[in-house]
Amino acid sequence: MRLTSVMEMFCLAALSLWGNYQPAEAETLVWGITSFPPGYITSGPDQGQGYGDKLEKFMIKHLPQYDHEIVEYPNWERQINQLKQGPLVCSALYWYRPPKERATIKDSYLVSAPSGVFFQHDVVVVKSKRHLFAEEVSFRELLKNHQLNFGYNRPYGMTYNRILADHVGIDAGIDLGTLPPRERMERLRRAPNIVVRSAGNMIEGMIEMLMRNRVDYILEYDFMIKYHQHKMGLKDQLVSLPTREVKDSISRMAFGCSATPQGKKAIAAINQVLKTHRHSQVFRQVLSYLVPQGREKIYWQEYDKILDISK
16 A cells, blocks of 8 residues: 555544544533622622622633633522532632641531631620620620520631530530531520521621611621621611630631532642732732721731641
């Protein structure tokens, strides 16, 4: 057989194979959000401009290997449930835990390297009831006072979760935040001075309960209270109280993904993006909502401490 004939046959075969080639479809990464302004802003003129929205948009831009889909869930509990079910659901607004502290969450979700820092929740009360509370309060001691009702709407991180778990009799080895939502809500509702709210409109709904005297105090971030006071026209009607257990304490946030092989792969990719871009001014600007007025210096000092943490 002539060499040219062999070459012609090879080229025809290669063209045939190329014509039948179908590139593998990119994996879909679902970004779960819920109304949680100014974290996720799902309606109104600022829709999509929350710091969680911006963090996810940043990741979408820098993870082109995935098809991305943003899915809104009616409340935080549904969002957590979907992330746990997987196979690949992620969120920008999870608490960071060092690898040695992840035993209690390993079957629930995976977390990335830290993506930002924030000051922890304060106890928040209506100004007209300020006289019922000390200058500095203890959340643990407040829960012991059955004359005052606490309004609960979501997990608040390890310190507050542990105090609440102790209050309702949950074993020390169990993290309240990792319990199935229905079980967690049922356990908390058994306490006579805890009012549980799991509906959407998470922050404003709880503030409305404060204003209507259905609860006496809540836990919330200072930056969220300021945002919602302005939005709701409640200028100076709410007071944030220093809380002994977390006073001036800085926490770190992270991306969370499903505890599946797909989620593990996504977390590795997210960590690489963080390692490359966390130091940049563009990424820092995404976090501007979290920087408290008058405490900018300490905020960015604490932020700089996370830049060398890779997982």
